[in-house]
Amino acid sequence: MAKTALIFTPKYYVHDTGPDHPETPRRLKSIMRELDKLDPHLVGGKLERVAPNPAGPEDLELVHTKEHIQLVKHVCEQGGGLLDLGDTVVSPKSFDVAMLAAGGAKKAVDLVVSGEFRNAFALIRPPGHHAGPYYAMGFCLFNNVAMAAAYMIKNLGLTRILIIDIDAHHGNGTQDIFYNSRKVLYASLHENPQEFPGTGFVDEVGEGAGLGFNVNVPLPFKVSDNEYLHAFDDIIVPIAEQYNPQFILASIGYDGYFRDPVARLNLSAHCYRSIFEKILNLASTCCENKFTAVLEGGYNIRQLGKLVVSTISKMANFPYFTKNADRAYPPDLKVEERAKKTIEIVKEVQSAFWNLQL
Numbered sequence: 258m259a260k261t262a263l264i265f266t267p268k269y270y271v272h273d274t275g276p277d278h279p280e281t282p283r284r285l286k287s288i289m290r291e292l293d294k295l296d297p298h299l300v301g302g303k304l305e306r307v308a309p310n311p312a313g314p315e316d317l318e319l320v321h322t323k324e325h326i327q328l329v330k331h332v333c334e335q336g337g338g339l340l341d342l343g344d345t346v347v348s349p350k351s352f353d354v355a356m357l358a359a360g361g362a363k364k365a366v367d368l369v370v371s372g373e374f375r376n377a378f379a380l381i382r383p384p385g386h387h388a389g390p391y392y393a394m395g396f397c398l399f400n401n402v403a404m405a406a407a408y409m410i411k412n413l414g415l416t417r418i419l420i421i422d423i424d425a426h427h428g429n430g431t432q433d434i435f436y437n438s439r440k441v442l443y444a445s446l447h448e449n450p451q452e453f454p455g456t457g458f459v460d461e462v463g464e465g466a467g468l469g470f471n472v473n474v475p476l477p478f479k480v481s482d483n484e485y486l487h488a489f490d491d492i493i494v495p496i497a498e499q500y501n502p503q504f505i506l507a508s509i510g511y512d513g514y515f516r517d518p519v520a521r522l523n524l525s526a527h528c529y530r531s532i533f534e535k536i537l538n539l540a541s542t543c544c545e546n547k548f549t550a551v552l553e554g555g556y557n558i559r560q561l562g563k564l565v566v567s568t569i570s571k572m573a574n575f576p577y578f579t580k581n582a583d584r585a586y587p588p589d590l591k592v593e594e595r596a597k598k599t600i601e602i603v604k605e606v607q608s609a610f611w612n613l614q615l
């Protein structure tokens with residue numbers, strides 16, 4: 258049976274965001290530490306590490322303006338600094354690392370489309386889903402997942418790519434890039450986006466040729482496993498089945514975990530494994546298992562390694578248990594009620610474009 262590819266290079270550690278920044282090299286180090294603990298007899302023949310090549314400017318220009326790419330390069334060459342009004346910071350080497358991150362996503366989809374690997378997980382940083390056509394934002398310089406999708410459309414001839422975004426935050430950049438396209442269906446489950454990133458509301462449904470190909474499920478803060486999984490089952494699954502994608506890409510953020518210091522959802526490790534099972538099922542039903550996961554957020558350094566490896570274990574089909582991370586957060590009934598209402602509203606809005614059970 259074909260293996261799962263893990264795209265990684267230690268060069269990803271070189272993007273230096275300074276002390277106390279949540280998007281730190283320690284995130285990937287904690288994941289690699291946990292992967293190193295795996296019994297080689299258990300995972301041998303199932304997982305293989307693959308080094309990325311840097312993306313070229315022609316790849317990034319599929320989704321970003323030349324000016325944006327130049328600006329990131331210039332700020333890095335000048336010694337680094339802030340790219341936005343928030344906390345998207347770069348160091349001298351960040352441009353090169355960001356090219357390797359985008360190249361990692363590209364490599365991951367290439368390996369899956371070619372059939373060399375069954376599926377792939379791009380363990381990359383900096384993350385990407387907040388970066389839009391002409392802007393960096395939310396720790397993201399270039400939009401890795403969007404570039405990988407645009408690359409498959411332009412170079413591999415795909416015409417229906419589903420991007421599922423389960424980072425705790427709305428992927429405003431990805432939405433922005435494909436808002437007028439039906440070649441990508443962007444579907445995101447995220448926390449209330451009012452404060453950040455300011456987009457991701459129910460009525461943002463795409464425009465022009467892309468009308469009906471953008472699905473936002475903005476859930477209330479503190480939502481826990483049950484309603485999160487319901488939202489996936491009741492909205493994402495039926496829409497995905499009707500869209501019938503040729504490839505599923507997923508922006509995977511683990512910042513919905515209940516102990517994450519940045520986001521405000523209350524999801525458990527178990528919830529992440531369930532979501533992965535559901536995405537893998539969709540890939541099996543719709544597109545001969547063609548699935549690539551791309552790392553976005555996730556900032557609880559103590560648990561991140563376990564969370565990521567437990568989901569990789571689903572992709573590569575080896576047993577893995579996470580005793581400490583497993584505890585589910587007790588649901589807040591008022592929050593769950595509000596989440597139920599949101600799910601109903603999303604279904605109503607999206608039923609203009611898709612058959613959904615109301």
Ligand SMILES: [Zn+2]
Nearest residue numbers: 424425426554
């Ligand atoms: Zn996030």
